[in-house]
Amino acid sequence: MRAEGYIKKLFDSNTRIDERGFLDFRPVKIETGVIRTAEGSARVQIGNTVAVAGIKMDVKEPYPDTPNEGNLMVDVELVPIASPMFESGPPSETAVEIARVVDRGIRESKSIDMEKLCIKEGEKVWAVSIDVHILNHDGNLIDAASLAAIAALHDTKLPKYDEERGVIVKDGPAVVSSGKKLGMKDKPIEVTIFKIGSKLFVDPTVEENESIEARVTMATNEKGNLCAMQKGGNGFFTRDELLQAADIAVEKGKELRKLL
């Protein structure tokens, strides 16, 4: 918090703490297949921020209101090794919010064909569990978590399923892969636009993150449409700022999508 005044002063003179442009991301690196025990995985780095996502597939009962659709669950853990600000224990409000925003970007873009995940209506469906761990917090956690989740989903292969016995085939403790991809229909990308003073910018460092007035996350799909949004922070956005943010989200989304 001590950096707040300094960050704001810099913004007033049109500079950022690391001298980036206001709409520039730090270097983004995506690796997939980084966890062998997961059905799909990815490690995303945005500058010093690190997020690792692992996808586990299980066969479960469907929810009563969606008997012919698979289940989707997103959890985000802000583990204490990632930052002096994180504590162990039940998920904080921040972690819950990030998880739900990541969830909606994936769900609302309809990037996963949920009906294809139905094995037997009302009885057995695939359950997709997306677990994202933040391993270093240097700002912009929503974008990092979301990018890791979507990269991991694109890496995911379904386990082999034994229809007669109704279980996943295993070789000892290891899950046997069917080699079939999860079959993603889109690559939704979440970009968060932040506001300090009247300036909009992307990809804050942790110091900038502490100084923001408001933020809005916008998920865009391959067509360049918006599919999920969430505003946070104590400040406000005007309508014009929100429309400007939408343009930024589409443009930056395109850039990030190329890296997948």
Add this chain to the structure above:
Amino acid sequence: MSGAGKKGAPEALIVKGKRLDGRALDEFRPIKTEVGVVQQAQGSAVFDFGETHALSAVYGPRPMHPKGLQEPTRAILRCKYFMAPFATWERSRPGISRRSTEISKVITDALSQVVFLDDFPKTVIDVFMEILQADASTRCAGLNAASIALAEAGIPMKDLISCTSVGKVDGKLVLDVGGAEDNFGEVDMAVATVGGSDRFVLLQTDGIITKEEFAELLEMGQSGCTEIYKKQKAVLKNKYKTSQKENYITESRSDSAKGE
């Protein structure tokens, strides 16, 4: 966001420009609001959109415990949204859920924009919202009630916060998403503004929309908020106009914690 499946969807949600309940596209459900309904609280209010029934009560400013959570220079605003287990056709688990945690957070963010927290160091202002009956737009009803309750409690505020849902149903943009529209419509978006102004303090969107539709929904949302703002102000003004007997307030309560 709603977990409801596509099964049981009505054939059409909009027929000849009218919605299932006979409303025009830009028409609210009947709005009912009342102030001073919980005798024990410093401030309280009811806000209904049709069959959605929200109750809010404010306690504080009061000492923050544990002390470690106190802020030496300002009050903490602690908003908690709860959905009663009997508020939906399918019983929900009582208490805190991930959904309610997230909603509580975005509502806290929105109200923080207008409450003068610096006036009450080391204290907490508790704002509770109970959804007793749910028929979509529950967070909006809760936030509208909370805003009125804070004002009744005499907490200094820059302005009231007004919130409405807008959405896309059968390809048409609509105000105040209700009932089947929430389950089977394409887009659900909640917006809150400071009064009816161009300052957006809450924005959550689920579903795919173009940028043009987004621009239109923001406009529709803002004018909806203006309408709600008028009703919020009217109910507060009315309270102080009428005789004490007409309000559900006891004698002893009436001379404490009020503007006059």
